[in-house]
Amino acid sequence: MDLRTQRAFWSPLTRELLEVAPETPITFDLYESRLHPDDLGRDRRAVAECLATGRYQNEYRIPLAGGGWRWIDSRAKLVRDTQGHIVRLFGVVSDITARKEAEEARARSEERLRLILESAKDYAIFTVDARGIVTSWNAGAKNVFGHEEHEILGKDGAVLFTPEDRARGVPEKEIRAARRDGRAHSERWHLRKNGTRFWGSGLMMPLGDGGECHGFLKIMRDWTEARRSKELLERQAEALRQADRRKDEFLATLAHELRNPLAPLRNGLEILRRAGVDEEMAERARAMMERQLGQMVHLIDDLLNVSRISRGKVELRKDRVALAQVLRGAIETVQPLIERQHHELTVESLPEPVFVEADVVRLAQVFANLLGNAAKFTPPGGHIWLTVERRSGEVVVRVKDDGIGIEPEMLPRVFDLFAQVTDAHERSQGGLGIGLSLVKQLVEMHGGAVEASSGGLDMGSEFTVHLPIAASSSRPAEPPALACEAVQGAGHRVLVVDDNRDAALSLADFLELIGCDTRVAHDGFEGLRLAAEFSPELVFLDIGMPTMNGYETARRMRAEPWGEKPVLVALTGWGQEEDKARAREAGFDRHIVKPAAPEVLEALLAELQA
Structure with missing residues (x-):
């Protein structure tokens, strides 16, 4: 541009970049009309600065006919005459649209990254330089470690490690591993600003371009609760394994303990079965069988006691x-x-x-x-x-x-x-x-x-x-009542109802030995029929029978015209408190847990006789 004549000369490529037709006269007003309105003020300031310094540089946007904008980088220089007057301005324009779009994209990306880093409140994200000095610090790092950004920037990142890890050179080893392998994963105790410790799980990665490392990015999370939960689950799993082993040992021992009495019981039965056994040998066999049976009952009682106490039923x-x-x-x-x-x-x-x-x-x-x-x-x-x-x-x-x-x-x-x-x-x-x-x-x-x-x-x-020790004011307990003496059955009519044939027949045989008149049924329906015919004074009724259980059988007996007279006794292996309550509701007078001791049966008959 000749400033003396105000004539301007644009090369064909300049006209093309600024989208000005070849025949259009070039004026300064035309030039300014091509600029984005938001860029015009900045350009006028650049022109004014050029008049003072002799140099002009600006970046502005030119509207495109098809829509959108083209970014232009414009640079110029003033030329003066020998008297120092400005006579000419010449310069160049360049299309920098691609560069500007890349810069804008990078700025948007950086802004998104900044928002991500600031919103990651649970993650400590920070950078250190090649020496381990902290160079950036997000809000999550402040939440995790407790340090404000201005307190930690420029400090050695080793302060975040425990004293024992610092003594072992762990921070330096982590940097070397990240540089060597491209990443370094770590799970260890770290220090907060207040001196407390937390279990941190983190990853360190190198930062750089062209193969040159400028520093490291570290992302870390407080994993203390997760670690405690994991340890708790591991302890619970080990406890379950131990319990399972103890259960297996218990079952093996239970089988052993239950088999132990069975062998002498079988031997005793064989001794009693053979003819010609003298009275002394038979008595020894009977005594031995009583001891072994008592041991089996004791084992079962212990099991039931544990169950009751564990469930608060005692x-x-x-x-x-x-x-x-x-x-x-x-x-x-x-x-x-x-x-x-x-x-x-x-x-x-x-x-x-x-x-x-x-x-x-x-x-x-x-x-x-x-x-x-x-x-x-x-x-x-x-x-x-x-x-x-x-x-x-x-x-x-x-x-x-x-x-x-x-x-x-x-x-x-x-x-x-x-x-x-x-x-x-x-x-x-x-x-x-x-x-x-x-x-x-x-x-x-x-x-x-x-x-x-x-x-x-x-x-x-x-x-x-x-x-x-008991308080002295407490009243002494009454001495325990003596068990009823054994008596003979005195001809009492007794009905035994049990689907276990051996249990039913052996009980009936014992009752006959002590003088009772007995009948036996092996299910609830047969028991009802015999009871109607036999009119028993005493009924021993099993609970766990097929088709119709003992509870239902008892209810039907009580519903009959003759059903109020007999004494109903639940003779069963079910011995929990709720079982006894169900028996009372069904109409039973007594509840005896198998096997019933002979003295218990004799005492019951003594009550009938009285």
Whole structure:
């Protein structure tokens, strides 16, 4: 542009870029009319600056005929004459649309990234340079670590690691691994600003171009709760595995313990079956069979007790009782086993009586279990000590033996359900691993505590029971009622209804031996028919029968004209409290759990006779 004549000259490519026809005269006004309105003011400022400095540079947009805009980079220089007057302006224009679009796209991308980084409140995202100095810090990093951006920028990122990791050079090793492998994953404890620790799970990646690393990006999350949840699940899984192993051991032991009495019972039956057996041998067989049957009943009762206590179905009948009375009952229960093993039992009691608030039967069961264990796990000819000590507000009972002892690692879980002190296959004296669990639960139900100690294998064991002493104002318990004496059946008419033929016929045979007139039915319908014909005074009725169970049979009997007279007894293997309640609702007078002891049956007949 000749500034003296205001004539302008544009090359053909300039006209093309600014979309001006070849024949259109070029003026400064035309030039300004081609600019985007938002860029015009900036261009005029650039022209004014050019008049002062002699140089012009600006970027502006030109509208395109087909829509849209073209970005132009324009540069110019003033030429002066010898007197210093401006005479000419010449310059060049360049199409920079592609570059500007790329810059705008990058700016949009950077803005999106910035928004993402700022919205990632749960993720610490920050960068460090090649030396590990923090160069950027997002809001999530502040939430995770507690450091404000101005507090951490320029600091060594090693401050985020624990002192022990810094001493081992972990921050430097992480940078080297990220540089070498392209990424470095880590899960470890990290430090917050306040000094607390959290379990961080993170990934570090190198930043750079052209193969040159300028720094590193690290993304991290507080994974403490997830780690705790994982550890909890692992502990629960291990506990389930342990429980499963204990269950398998328990089932194997249960099978062993139930088979043990079966062999002598079968032998005893064979002895009694053979002719010519003398009375002494027959009596020995009968006594042995009674012992073995009692052992099987005891095992089943223990299982039921565990189930009831675990479900909160056991209610203690507490009263003020002398502890010596409880201990005497426990010793009497275990005395046959102690004598068979030829053990020496030493009892050290207090000179004066001590009273406790207790259920006599349940507390005696506690000490019978402890004494029984001492007898079973002490080699023949061993020693057992039972000592009683009074302390402030409590009485302490110790059961000690010089038997096989308990391994130290087993002591913390010796009271666990199904816990076995030794390998199940080596436990010839038996036990299901439930006795000590019963002991613990029953003692705690009495407001006490129990603990176990042992010097190790072959060093004996000691179990210590702490019980609160009863207040002196409590009323002493009445002595337990004596069982009814055995009587003869005196011709009582008795109907036995049980789908188990052996159980029904053997019970009928026993009742006939003691003088009863008996009939037998093997299902509910047959029982109803015989009852109508026979008019029994007493009906023993099984519950778990097919077609029509014992509850329904009892209801139908009670609905008959003759149904009010007979005494209905549920004789069944179902012995839970809810089973007894259902029996009462169905019309039963009594509920007896199989197998019924002969003295129980005789006492029931004695009541009928009275």
